[in-house]
Amino acid sequence: MKRPFTQVDVFTATPYLGNPLAVVLDGDELSTEEMQRFAAWTNLSETTFLLPPTTPQADYRVRIFTPETELPFAGHPTLGSCHAWLEAGGKPRTDGVVVQECGAGLVTLRLTDDGPAFHAPPLVRSGPVEEELLERIAASLGIARGDVVDAEWADNGPGWVGVLLRDAESVLALRPGRVPVDVGVAGPYPEGSPYAFEVRAFFPHRGSTVEDPVTGSLNAALGQWLLRTGRARAPYVASQGTVVGRAGRVRVFADDQGDVWVGGSVVTCVSGHVEL
Known part of the structure; x- marks a missing residue:
């Protein structure tokens, strides 16, 4: 099945000078094993898969994979996934704010003139x-x-x-x-x-x-x-x-x-x- 895909560069306005991220814009019905295999194939530090949210508070859900394992949260995949979701036509429930659902729970992002920004998670x-x-x-x-x-x-x-x-x-x-x-x-x-x-x-x-x-x-x-x-x-x-x-x-x-x-x-x- 052909699925929409994008590869973005995070923390830069100039292509190929930031940290790359692969984003599958429709991860619905993919198994964990299929996601992990694709993330291993891209061989980037992280690959993400966008999914419908499971809670009404979220705008979308994301699963984040390294080539070896799934992560509950990561910084540059959060920003890159938000950018990809918006570019694909995603409409936030609240103007200027995006709520991402991920393994760590709900993550709030602000949309600024300099790109998206995530709320720093608490130190453990x-x-x-x-x-x-x-x-x-x-x-x-x-x-x-x-x-x-x-x-x-x-x-x-x-x-x-x-x-x-x-x-x-x-x-x-x-x-x-x-x-x-x-x-x-x-x-x-x-x-x-x-x-x-x-x-x-x-x-x-x-x-x-x-x-x-x-x-x-x-x-x-x-x-x-x-x-x-x-x-x-x-x-x-x-x-x-x-x-x-x-x-x-x-x-x-x-x-x-x-x-x-x-x-x-x-x-x-x-x-x-x-x-x-």
């Missing part, structure tokens, strides 16, 4: 990082423990440890070995720069370290940490993906209640149909 773990683990992380990043300005658990699901270095140049210079856990590293740019931070995301996979081009969940967790501790001022833009040839731009802002939102531009690169 925060606070200081154990010194022994922090020393291992520093060693795996190829830096001294004293180069770490601050560090904290910033775990909103994937298990991120947030590490702050003294500046963006230090982040760009990292050449990591095998990291022991998922590590998000940030360093500030000088005052007056177009970006507040350079961000990099590293995670262990099959005995090696993988760098994610642009990471919504990490930037959500970093934003909550850095804003709470006064190391950042909202709104700000983070740059990510520079070292791997991307130019991701992540917008972080807070609402009147102090809740953090994460958004960015999304652009469609491929559209057509797939046989599924």
Whole structure:
């Protein structure tokens, strides 16, 4: 059966400089096994399948797959799926707001002039990082423990440890070995720069370290940490993906209640149909 399909690039307004996402716009009647097989075939970090919602509060439902497993929630697939749904003619129940149903429940997105933005999920773990683990992380990043300005658990699901270095140049210079856990590293740019931070995301996979081009969940967790501790001022833009040839731009802002939102531009690169 031919199904409408699109491939989008998230956190960029320029094709091929963000984080790609495959979206099957009609996933109805596909089995979990069929979805997982297709996600393994696309071999992107995530592939999503749009479905009718099961609750009247939601505009659509999404299932999110990596090449190996299904995820309850992920940042860039949420933004990319929202963009694809709107571009395919989706009409939100409320102007300027989209409600996505996913494995983690209902996720609210705001539609802004700079693209969709999702409400940052609550942290499931925060606070200081154990010194022994922090020393291992520093060693795996190829830096001294004293180069770490601050560090904290910033775990909103994937298990991120947030590490702050003294500046963006230090982040760009990292050449990591095998990291022991998922590590998000940030360093500030000088005052007056177009970006507040350079961000990099590293995670262990099959005995090696993988760098994610642009990471919504990490930037959500970093934003909550850095804003709470006064190391950042909202709104700000983070740059990510520079070292791997991307130019991701992540917008972080807070609402009147102090809740953090994460958004960015999304652009469609491929559209057509797939046989599924």
